[in-house]
Amino acid sequence: xxxxxxxxxxxxxxxxxxxxxxxxxxxxxxxxxxxxxxxxxxxxxxxxxxxxxxxxxxxxxxxxxxxxxxxxxxxxxxxxxxxxxxxxxxxxxxxxxxxxxxxxxxxxxxxxxxxxxxxxxxxxxxxxxxxxxxxxxxxxxxxxxxxxxxxxxxxxxxxxxxxxxxxxxxxxxxxxxxxxxxxxxxxxxxxxxxxxxxxxxxxxxxxxxxxxxxxxxxxxxxxxxxxxxxxxxxxxxxxxxxxxxxxxxxxxxxxxxxxxxxxxxxxxxxxxxxxxxxxxxxxxxxxxxxxxxxxxxxxxxxxxxxxxxxxxxxxxxxxxxxxxxxxxxxxxxxxxxxxxxxxxxxxxxxxxxxxxxxxxxxxxxxxxxxxxxxxx
Numbered sequence: 527x528x529x530x531x532x533x534x535x536x537x538x539x540x541x542x543x544x545x546x547x548x549x550x551x552x553x554x555x556x557x558x559x560x561x562x563x564x565x566x567x568x569x570x571x572x573x574x575x576x577x578x579x580x581x582x583x584x585x586x587x588x589x590x591x592x593x594x595x596x597x598x599x600x601x602x603x604x605x606x607x608x609x610x611x612x613x614x615x616x617x618x619x620x621x622x623x624x625x626x627x628x629x630x631x632x633x634x635x636x637x638x639x640x641x642x643x644x645x646x647x648x649x650x651x652x653x654x655x656x657x658x659x660x661x662x663x664x665x666x667x668x669x670x671x672x673x674x675x676x677x678x679x680x681x682x683x684x685x686x687x688x689x690x691x692x693x694x695x696x697x698x699x700x701x702x703x704x705x706x707x708x709x710x711x712x713x714x715x716x717x718x719x720x721x722x723x724x725x726x727x728x729x730x731x732x733x734x735x736x737x738x739x740x741x742x743x744x745x746x747x748x749x750x751x752x753x754x755x756x757x758x759x760x761x762x763x764x765x766x767x768x769x770x771x772x773x774x775x776x777x778x779x780x781x782x783x784x785x786x787x788x789x790x791x792x793x794x795x796x797x798x799x800x801x802x803x804x805x806x807x808x809x810x811x812x813x814x815x816x817x818x819x820x821x822x823x824x825x826x827x828x829x830x831x832x833x834x835x836x837x838x839x840x841x842x843x844x845x846x847x848x849x850x851x852x853x854x855x856x857x858x859x860x861x862x863x864x865x866x867x868x869x870x871x872x873x874x875x876x877x878x879x880x881x882x883x884x885x886x887x888x889x890x891x892x893x894x895x896x897x898x899x900x901x902x
Contacts, residue, residue: 553577553877553878553879554575554576554577554582554856554874554878554879554880555576555577555578555878556576556606556607556608556857557575557576557856557857557858557874558574558575558576558608558609558610559607559608559609559610559670559672559717559807559858560609560610560611560672560673561610561611561612561860561862562574562575562608562610562860562872563860563861563862563870563872564610564612564616564618564862565616565862565863565864565865566585566616566618566644566645566646567615567616567617567644567645568589568644568645569589569590569864569865570585570586570587570588570589570645570646570865571585571586571862571864571865571870572584572585572586572618572645572646573594573860573872573880573882573899574608574610574618574620575608575874575880576605576607576608576622577599579599579601579602579603580599580600580601580602580603580605581599581600581602581605581608581620581622581649582596582597582598582599582600583596583597583598583599583600584596584597584598584880584899584900584901585598585645585646586864589864589865589866590864590865590866590868592884592897594882594899594900595646595900596899596900596901597899597900597901600640600648600649602622602624602638602652603624603626604624604625604626605622605623605624605638606622606623606624606625607622607623607670607671608620608621608622609621609622609670609671609672609673611672611673611674611675611681611720612675613675613676613679613681613722614675614677614679614722614726615679617641617642617643617675617679618641618642619639619640619641619673619675619681620638620639620640620641620642620649621637621638621639621655621671621672621673621683622637622638622639622652622671623635623636623637623638623668623669623670623671624636624637624638624654632662633666634665635657635665635666635668636654636655636656636657636668637654637655637656637657637668637671637683637685638652638653638654638655639652639653639654639655639681639683640652640653655683655695655703656706658685658687658693658695658706658708659687659688659689663688664687664688664689665687667687667688667689668685668687669685669686669687669714669716669717669718670685670717670718671683671684671685671718672684672685672718672719672720672730673720674720674721674722674728674730675722676722676726676727676728676743676746676747677722677725677726677727677746678699678726678746678747680696680697680698680699681696681697682694682695682696682697682720682728683695683696684709684718684720684730685718686714686716686718686732690711690712690713690714691708691709691710691711691712691714692708692709692710692711692714692718692730692732692739692741693706693707693708693709694706694707694708694709694750695707707749709730709741709750709752710752711732711734711739711741711752712734712735712739713734713735714732714733714734714739715733715734715735715760715762715763716733716762716763717733717762717763717764717765717806717807718730718731718732718765719731719732719765719766719767719807720767721767721768721769721775723769723772723773723774723775724769724772724773725772725773726746727742727743727744727745727746727773728742728743728750729741729742729743729767729775730742730750731756731765731766731767731777731779732765733759733760733761733762733763733764733765733779734755734759735759736757736759737755737756737757737758737759737760738755738756738757738759738760738765738777738779739752739755740752740753740754740755740756740777741753756777756779756790756796757796758781758782758783758788758796759781759782760779760780760781760782760788761779761780761781761782761803761805762805763805763806763807764779764780764803764805764806764807764808765777765778765779765807766778766779766807766808766809766810766823767810768810768811768812768821769812770791770812770821770839770840771791771840774791774792775791775792776789776790776791776821776840776842777789777790777791778799778808778810778823779808780803780805780808780825781798785798786798786799786800786801786802786803787799787800787801787803787808787823787825787835787846789842791840797842797843798845799823799835799837799842799843799845799846800835800845800846800848801823801825801827801833801835801846801848802827802828802829802833802848803825803826803827803828803833804825804826804827804828804829804830805826806825806826806857806858807825807858808823808824808825808858809823809824809825809858809859809860809861810822810823810861811824811861811862811863811869812839813863813867813869814867815836815869815890815891816889816890818838819838819839820836820837820838820839820891821836821837821838821839821840821841821842821846822834822835822836822861822869822891823835823846824858824859824860824861824871825858825859826855826856826857826858826859827850829850830854830855830876831850831851831852831853831854831855832850832851832853832854832855832859832871832873833848833849833850833851834848834849834851834859834871834893835847835848835849836849836891851896853873853875853881853896854875854876855873855874855875855876856873856874856875856876856878857874859871859872859873860872860873864884868884868885869884869885869891869893870882870883870884870885871883871884871893879898879899880898880899881896881897881898881899882896882897882899883895883896883897
């Protein structure tokens with residue numbers, strides 16, 4: 527973001543089992559959704575990825591060190607999609623879609639859940655959350671889950687399927703899982719986004735065929751209510767949320783006809799923010815760059831490479847400064863601040879390796895060379 531402190535980015539730039547094991551060499555098979563690059567309760571970063579047969583994790587050896595331990599491997603049979611979410615207590619929550627084929631009978635699709643309480647420690651036991659749809663065909667259409675953790679530490683799981691609308695299952699205050707709730711809504715084109723703001727209130731986005739459907743929570747523990755849709759229509763799966771003022775989310779999505787990224791805050795019109803995103807969601811982050819409050823977006827661009835955009839927070843109407851890293855990625859990159867406040871970007875390369883870079887100690891926003899994580 528030139529003129530306000532940021533420079534262009536440098537181009538160099540078996541379910542139920544929670545035991546970790548050391549795997550043979552394995553590459554990432556699918557990029558997780560949600561926040562798959564996270565800072566734990568001891569300020570160390572960790573990277574989570576879906577690989578054949580389970581979940582893989584790398585953890586920083588020390589705060590901001592740039593060195594990584596791992597990979598640790600957590601076996602889960604049949605996992606076809608993974609969403610990672612984190613609450614204010616820094617616990618890491620894993621929601622996976624599992625598809626299994628019994629020796630006899632029809633294939634089964636359900637959701638699995640596990641939690642990691644401390645950085646670098648093992649995951650808890652994987653438990654099934656079932657499937658909100660009883661009809662076999664509807665059950666098979668279960669989409670990729672999204673999750674958010676409210677201010678009371680209760681996990682909320684959102685999912686859609688062929689019947690349309692959004693289904694919710696959440697933890698009660700006692701820790702038990704409540705029954706599925708139907709939030710209704712129209713047909714979901716794909717890719718839910720969910721987040722909690724600093725007050726612990728939730729918001730959910732669901733791209734539809736003609737608009738982006740939206741649900742909000744107005745007080746702690748309340749049922750989410752449908753709010754005004756966002757327009758123009760979004761590329762399926764491209765919606766994302768970022769808190770850009772206390773208690774206020776800005777929604778970001780890729781416009782369906784290919785005109786780039788749009789941004790919208792409650793009570794305001796959607797504004798174009800430029801860019802040429804491909805399919806998939808946007809990673810979002812707020813960071814201080816040369817003393818300025820900045821918003822960062824990262825996505826897979828139309829040509830398949832990882833792209834990073836920067837603007838002053840709240841200044842999307844002036845456009846973002848977009849920089850193409852020139853490195854082809856699979857799925858959406860991830861963004862986080864390390865324990866020293868530096869921007870870190872991670873991506874899965876086209877060959878399934880995981881690459882990470884980090885903000886350099888110099889003016890503006892310049893990132894280091896990409897470095898592969900151990901084992902890759």
